[in-house]
Amino acid sequence: MTCTATLRRSSLLLTFALTLAPAAQAQSATTVRLGFFPNLTHAPALIGLERGTFQKALGNAKLDARQFVSGTTLNEAFAAGQIDIAYIGPGPAISAATRGMPVQFLAGTAEAGAVLVARKDSGIKPYKDMAGKVVAVPSLGNTQDISLRHILKDNSLRDRKDGGNVTIVPIPPADIVAAFAGKRADAALVPEPWGAALEAQGHKVVGTEKTVWREGKYPTTILIVNTKFAQANPALVTAFLKAHNEAVAFLTKSPAAAQTAVNAQLAKLTGEKLDSRVLQRAFSRTRFTTALDLEALKEYAALNVEAGYARSVPDLTPFLRK
């Protein structure tokens, strides 16, 4: 997706936000609007769509699944009341909670599944080599951006804007291949399957999912719901959650069949099928779970402050669904 298209979409969303936001939605829903990304870290969404798990669980209510390219646009749609349930990274989810959006954290989805890839001719091996280089993240303030800033800090490096010499640029993961080819970025911290796809092109993984943060014990994707929607439609939320749990169980119990299903859904969404070895590798670096690691989320919130995207660590417990 091009920059201008993103801009156009966001301005449209803003218009929607201004016109629709005041209207409250109290009556029970006939449609469940789901937001997700076509990433492996959102695999439960892909499985639920491919196998029809969601629609079956929702019964008469219609599932309206919409794909997004970044947490930013998803958050905007969420704020505008256009999305009821969403698979989203902890970064945008915490931002949403901090700004008082009506959001509840429903369940865990994926852990780890993000790697730091260096362009093959960039010469970056240890993290310290990122000094003086351009490192891409999906968008500023997103989950990977926050992780990257933490890695930089651990390695006595800093963002150029804060007086250091590492340039952090936002590039959508799908455009990283082109950015590497054009030498517009030297490294990128990306969620799977983009990491494995870049690796397949000969670029080097210099930070595995385990060395990025907390030995890999951190959420990359969680499931959130609009509080108002949850209050008005408790049965639908419970049903969706059940389907989500089924999808995660399928992912962990039958990885081979799950990979086939994920690839089929990705092909429908993006028009491209991933090489099965790429998908397998991406899978091996991602863990699927329904558990919400509140401790890790708190640490994320603290990193958010450390990165300068928030001024205080919010208490996240009120946002958990009881």
Next chain:
Amino acid sequence: MTTLPQQPDMTRPARSTPSRWRVLSWQLVGLLLLVGIWWLVTDLLKLYPPYVFPSPRAVWTEIQYGLWGSGPQDGKLLAAIAGSLRRVLTGYVAAVLLGGVVGLLMGAWLPLRATLGAYLTGLQSVPSIAFVPFAILFLGLNERAVLFVVILEGFIPVALAVSGALLNVPPTLRVAGRTLGASGLALMLRVLLPAALPNVLTGLRTAWSFAWRALVGGELLIAGAKSLGEQLEVGRNTANVALVLATILIIGLIGGLFDALLRVLEGNVRRNYGLESHT
């Protein structure tokens, strides 16, 4: 859109200008009214949730932190202003120099005027944001791409204003200059350019607003350096609408301030040239 060089309308009697203080006090009233309505809609009536349309107080808090906050991550807006100003001034100066030279050549030579002049008028109708993807591919995802767009946007109105102003110099002045022995470069520098100055200044003011708008648009898409565009993007990415609004206010304020400064300069020149009455 070009602001055409305006000729004073001699048929209408000069209107008496209201005093500066009267204008200023009305402006203050207008500002208070605007903030009042804003406060009414957000804080009092709560028509919009704060994550869609924040209150004036929330925006003021962002401005405070961003401009003179003392926390480790505060003062980002101030740094952004400094970065954006440095960038736009570099681009603007380059655009004025380039536009001046191109405008002189176009004013002096018909073939150039007929070709380049026409193309530039067409080019001017292309929004600056449309050039950004090309600039990124051509120059990379960096400041040079932003500068490219700023210079491109800034130089066109200058070039068109300079060539237009040269053509609008009353023929009598040209004849008088020739009669007094000026020709070639001397005629250009001592007669034609001074005569064209008021209209050139209007072009410079248009160029400023074009350059400033192009800058913010470019910065929005090319992050990686301290800039107001990046603050907009960060505000958007972290669902911080108050920061977005604070940045918009600052962008408008700086743009307006420079425009006012150039307007004063333009007015002074026009008065000295007898194109406007002294107040």
